[in-house]
Amino acid sequence: MSWRSTVILLFAALCLLVAPLRLSAAEVDFMPQLGLRSLPELACMDENSAHCNQALPQTLLVTSPVVEDPAWYSPPPDKTHNKPHYVGCQAPGQYLPILQEALEGNPVAMADLIIRIQCDRPALAAAHPDIPAFMHSVPFWLEWAARYTSPGWIYARLALYDDGIGHTRSAYTRGAFLGDPKSMHAYATRWNTGTNLHWLLMAADAGYGPAAHEISRWYRFGGQNSGYSLPKAPDTDMARRYRTIAMNRGYPRAFAYAAFEALAEENAGQAVEDACMYTHIGRVLEKTDNGLLLADRSLPQMQPIPFEQVLAYALCAVLPPRPLLSQEEKLHFQDSQKIRRPRVIDDEMQNRAMERASAWLRAFQAQRQAELVMERERRNALTAQLREQCSHALTYLVKTQDSAPLPRPVTARHAPPFI
Numbered sequence: 005m006s007w008r009s010t011v012i013l014l015f016a017a018l019c020l021l022v023a024p025l026r027l028s029a030a031e032v033d034f035m036p037q038l039g040l041r042s043l044p045e046l047a048c049m050d051e052n053s054a055h056c057n058q059a060l061p062q063t064l065l066v067t068s069p070v071v072e073d074p075a076w077y078s079p080p081p082d083k084t085h086n087k088p089h090y091v092g093c094q095a096p097g098q099y100l101p102i103l104q105e106a107l108e109g110n111p112v113a114m115a116d117l118i119i120r121i122q123c124d125r126p127a128l129a130a131a132h133p134d135i136p137a138f139m140h141s142v143p144f145w146l147e148w149a150a151r152y153t154s155p156g157w158i159y160a161r162l163a164l165y166d167d168g169i170g171h172t173r174s175a176y177t178r179g180a181f182l183g184d185p186k187s188m189h190a191y192a193t194r195w196n197t198g199t200n201l202h203w204l205l206m207a208a209d210a211g212y213g214p215a216a217h218e219i220s221r222w223y224r225f226g227g228q229n230s231g232y233s234l235p236k237a238p239d240t241d242m243a244r245r246y247r248t249i250a251m252n253r254g255y256p257r258a259f260a261y262a263a264f265e266a267l268a269e270e271n272a273g274q275a276v277e278d279a280c281m282y283t284h285i286g287r288v289l290e291k292t293d294n295g296l297l298l299a300d301r302s303l304p305q306m307q308p309i310p311f312e313q314v315l316a317y318a319l320c321a322v323l324p325p326r327p328l329l330s331q332e333e334k335l336h337f338q339d340s341q342k343i344r345r346p347r348v349i350d351d352e353m354q355n356r357a358m359e360r361a362s363a364w365l366r367a368f369q370a371q372r373q374a375e376l377v378m379e380r381e382r383r384n385a386l387t388a389q390l391r392e393q394c395s396h397a398l399t400y401l402v403k404t405q406d407s408a409p410l411p412r413p414v415t416a417r418h419a420p421p422f423i
Contacts, residue, residue: 034249036211041066044205047233066183067154069212069253071379074297076112081301092119092165099128103135104401106145107394109387114149115161115170118142122168134400142169148390152383156184163190185212193218201234208246213253213294220246220258254295254368259286260321267318267343276311277353283309283317284361298369299376306361308354311347318343 042063074080078087088101090112099120105113121128121142129140138144149158159179162170169175173195179187180203188203189212201222207215222234223243236242244265250258259282266278284306289295291304349357391398 037209038066038068041206044202046201064183066206066210067156069185069210070153070157071375072296074299076110090116092116092167093123100404107391109383111149111152114145115158118145119165119167119170135397139394139397151386154184156182156187160184160187160190185210185215189215213250213255216246216249217255217258220250254289256286256289257321260317264318276347276349277357279314279318280349280357281360283314284358285364288365295368295372299373303365306358311349
């Protein structure tokens with residue numbers, strides 16, 4: 005497929021994507037804010053708080069959210085071979101399968117190599133002397149993984165190991181300062197520091213769905229007890245705007261919020277149908293890792309769902325797993341009591357909801373597929389360069405396979421995929 009055809013397909017998918025959800029033009033008028041960005045100017049709610057006295061960078065080079073490839077984590081449906089387990093320092097005998105995966109252009113395998121090399125580089129070099137020394141180098145694989153993804157994304161991946169260079173907090177911090185939205189969100193949702201709201205807002209404005217969802221909640225509830233506050237928060241319009249960004253990036257919890265708000269509307273019939281549609285979409289996205297596994301696959305089959313399941317799906321995203329903090333949250337909780345009244349989803353309403361959900365998911369799938377096609381073309385060119393540079397290692401892998409099949413992993417500390 006030529007790049008022109010891909011761009012046309014992507015534009016068409018984007019146009020279709022917003023149609024089934026009845027969103028206004030103002031809500032979907034979004035342009036990711038990337039490149040050199042100034043740190044958001046946020047009001048400090050307590051000048052004496054430690055949150056407000058931290059040294060923060062004035063500018064940050066924000067990168068686009070990485071288009072992840074489902075092939076990094078699991079084989080396509082038409083393939084029978086398993087992916088290696090990525091276990092870092094464990095199972096040193098599985099170094100060669102991971103190396104082979106990395107040389108096929110998989111940055112997830114490259115991250116595993118980085119952890120393995122830092123743990124026992126001398127032993128690897130001694131056991132495999134035919135592999136060039138430069139390939140037993142952490143900087144070598146860091147550079148290549150960054151070329152496939154971004155300089156910060158690879159640290160978000162390494163943080164899942166919590167070993168050495170992948171020490172969780174420092175790795176997420178490094179990824180965030182390198183402008184990776186995924187790292188910013190991961191850091192901000194794990195540790196309560198003054199940078200949290202800044203990271204979340206910059207990641208959301210870059211178009212990262214989970215961060216947009218968090219900012220939507222922040223605008224809805226005002227961000228009390230957080231050190232900083234967003235301008236004009238609480239602000240329902242801004243909350244819906246960021247929720248729409250999260251929905252259009254396939255984040256399922258945003259659809260649970262949409263279902264809740266639909267049920268809170270006065271138009272009972274249409275509201276229940278909308279909530280049913282949002283529930284169908286959200287559940288499919290949950291089952292496919294935020295839509296990642298929709299690429300190269302057919303859509304999952306939908307089944308009719310009763311109102312009780314729609315209500316439960318809406319409430320699970322609204323009620324926080326902790327005491328209510330702000331007056332806005334308390335009022336929102338009171339609204340949740342209003343939507344509990346029993347309602348019926350008849351067959352006609354159910355069918356319309358499933359048809360609309362399927363239309364949205366097909367458009368979303370087309371958008372993701374178009375993004376993936378463009379990235380795969382770029383990454384395939386990188387893989388050709390990588391394999392040329394590592395031709396001696398490829399020859400060694402072929403000889404090793406001829407003498408004995410490469411061992412398959414049998415243990416894993418983390419069950420893949422890491423998403």
